[in-house]
Amino acid sequence: MDTDFPAGFNPDERPPDPREEDARQALEVLFEANREAVFFSRQIEVQHEDKWYHWVTNRALRDLIEDRLLKNETRSLVTGGSVHLMWHRSHRYYRRDAARVVRLVEEYANPNIGGAVGLQGEHMVLEGFARREFVMRGRHAKAFGSRTWEASAHDLDFFFERDSIAYGVEVKNTLGYMDYDELKVKLRMCSSLGITPVFAARMLPKTWISEIVDSGGFALIMKYQLYPLAHRELARRVSSELGLPVDSPKALAERTMDRFVRWHEKKV
Secondary structure: OOOOOOOOOOOOOOOOOHHHHHHHHHHHHHHHHOOOEEEEEEEEHHOOOOOHHHHHHHHHHHHHHHHHOOEEEEEOOOOOOEEEEEEOOOOOOOOHHHHHHHHHHHHOHHHHHHHHHHHHHHHHHHHHHOOOEEEEEEEEEOEEEEEEEEOOOOOOEEEEOOOOOEEEEEOOOOOOOHHHHEEEHHHHHHHHHOOOOEEOOOOOOOHHHHHHOOOOOOEEEOOOOOOHHHHHHHHHHHHHHHOOOEOOOOOHHHHHHHHHHHHHHHHH
């Protein structure tokens, strides 16, 4: 369930960000302009991720709640987990709007949908690399060549190879950021196995992308959470009603793989 931060993640542990006040002011304007709307925290974080990291937006939202400019409520989902709702303090009859939001969140957060979306991300990345003539050398594996990762139970989604260059690819087809501790483990894993790390994710913070680049790797940013064609109508409603970046294309955008292929050819 990705309406919250990963387990163990506390936004207060992130260092202070000078842009937090900018976020607070902009979000105050947003809620003033939408006095009769109900939002949830992950929705606002994702919608503004081009401007601020998710944790910066989260702290700004909590500041507005503490100052009683916003009202909030945490609701448990029938699918497990919870969703943090918030609305302008002047919105008296928020319950119907809140129920509508929760119903749609429960629909896309259903474990069956989540499993299908996760597999779809892997399928589309596999097809994208195969289309560009990268050979798959392993899947859901922790060993490559004569080397095996034994420091933890983690594995990598794919091993691909082309022009004698091997890549360890991790796929994260989620609205929220992947777990940062996992990212660090996967970077160490690739270093131990002697392969180049690639993270195919909907979105990552720029600071994390810099860590990947500094490790000699590549961040393949997809921008959209990719739904199977069978769930195209759900993807349309999540996009139109919640304003979230989801889509159900038949394949990865050519320009997405183009970026990686150009980078690979420079390595060759």
